[in-house]
Amino acid sequence: MRSVPELLDTIEASLGELAEQLTRQFSVTPDTGTPDTAPFDLHDAVLRLQRAASTVAVASARALVAWDDQRAWCGKGHRSAAHRLANDAHRSLRQARTELRRARQLEAMPAAATAVLAGRLSIDHVDLLGRAQRPWRDAVFAEHEGTLVEQCAALRWDQASRLVDYWVQHVDAVAAEQADQVRTSDVHCWASTTFQGTVVIDAQLDPIGGAVFTTELERLERELWLADQATGADRTSRQRRAAALVEMAARSAAMPEGSRRPAPLFTVLVGDQTARHLCELATSRTVLHPTELLGYLDAALVESVIFDGPTDVLAVSRRRTFTGALRRAIEVRDRECQHPSGCDTAAHLCDVDHIVPWSTGGVTHQRNGRLLCAPHNRRADLRHHADPLPEGHEAPSRANDCVRRRRLGVIRARLRWRELQRAGP
DSSP: OOOHHHHHHHHHHHHHHHHHHHHHHTOBOTTTOSBSSOOOOHHHHHHHHHHHHHHHHHHHHHHHHHHHHTTTTOSSOOSSHHHHHHHHTTOOHHHHHHHHHHHHHHHTOHHHHHHHHTTSSOHHHHHHHHHHOOGGGHHHHHHHHHHHHHHHHTSOHHHHHHHHHHHHHHHTGGGHHHHHHHHHTTOEEEEEEOTTSOEEEEEEOOHHHHHHHHHHHHHHHHHHHHHHHHHTOOOOHHHHHHHHHHHHHHHHHHSOTTOOOOOOOOOEEOOTTGGGTOEEETTTOOEEOGGGGGGGTTTSOOOOOOEETTTEESOBOOSSSOOHHHHHHHHHHHOBOOOTTTOOOBGGGEEEEESSOGGGTBOSBGGGEEEEEHHHHHOHHHHTTSOSSOTTOOOOBTTOGGGOOOHHHHHHHHHHHHHHHHHOO
C-alpha cells in the first residue's frame, strides 16, 4: 500500500497531465481548425471531473480535521487554523472557515461522506445537510441521516433542498415560535446615496414579505418588458427591475389616502395534514411553519383546492385555454416546470400546456395539462425532448368519459375535507 505522500504525488502529477490533455483536446490547429486529438464523450468527462472534485473535498476534509486536532497549523503566529489555511493555500479567509466547518460536520455524517465517495451525492449536499445539523438536532439527525441521504440522492437539487427544509421544520415544530423569531430578527433595509447621487439599496425580508415583494416586482418587470417590446427600447433585466422599483414608489405615492389596500399577493401550499405543522410558499418554495402566516390572515385571500385522492382536482373546463381555477389547480399540483430535463421554474412563471394537443382531440382537463416554462413550451428545439405522454399516463380526450366528474365526487371530497378539519386540533 502506497503512503499518503506517494498518493498525493500521483494525484498532483495525474491532475497536471489531465489539464494538459484537456487543453490539447480543445486546442485548434491553424490549418484544419479542428482539435488535434480524437474526440471523447465530453459530457461524461465533465460529470466524472465533478464527482472527482467532490471526492477530493471529502478527503481534504478528513485531513483538515487531523491537521486542526494536532494543531499542525501552529508555529508561525497565526491566530487560528483558518488564518493559516487562507494564507498558505492562497484562499480567502471566508472560504477557509467554510472548509474547516465542513470538515467538522462530515465527522458526524458518515453516510453522507460514503455517498459522496460513491458518486451518489456532491459536496454541495454535505453543505446542505450541514446547515440542518445543529446541536439540538444531533440525536434525531444521527437517526435520520441515512434516510435523508437516500432521499437526496434520488432528487434534484431544489427538491432535495426543500426535503431538508421540511425535515428541519418537522424537528423544530415544538420550538416554532423561537424559530420564527430567529427568521425575522435579521429583517432590514438600507438605502444609501453615493457621492455621485446614485442610490444603493440593500435589503433582507422575511419569507412572506419577500414573496409579496418579488411577486409584484416580477409583475411590473413583465409590464416594462412588454412596453420595451412595443417601443423597441433596449434594456437589460436588471435595468427593468430598477425601473420597476421606481414604479412601485410612484404608484405608492399616487395611492389616495385611506384607499383599500390589495390583499397580499402570495400563495401557500398546504395539505390535509401538513397544514397543522408545515407549509411552503408557492413562488419561492420556502418552507414555513403555519404560525408565520398569522399576521397576514386578516388581510390575505384564502383559496382552497379540493383534491380527490393525491393528484386529481375536481375541476374541468370546456375552454381551449387553461384559466382561472383550473390553472390554479394545475399550478398547485405540479408546482414547477414538468419538462424531463429537470427545469425548476416556479409554477407562477410557467404556461399550462396540453399534453395531447387540442387540435388532435385533447381536452382542457387537469390530466391533459402540465406546467412548462416558456422556453420549454414554445421553443421547438427544447420542447421535442418532452414525452407526449408520461409512462403509464392516459390523457383524457373529448371522446373519453373520464373528462366528466359527477357531482357526487365533489360532495364526497368536500365531506372528507370537513371531517379532517373537525379531527384537527
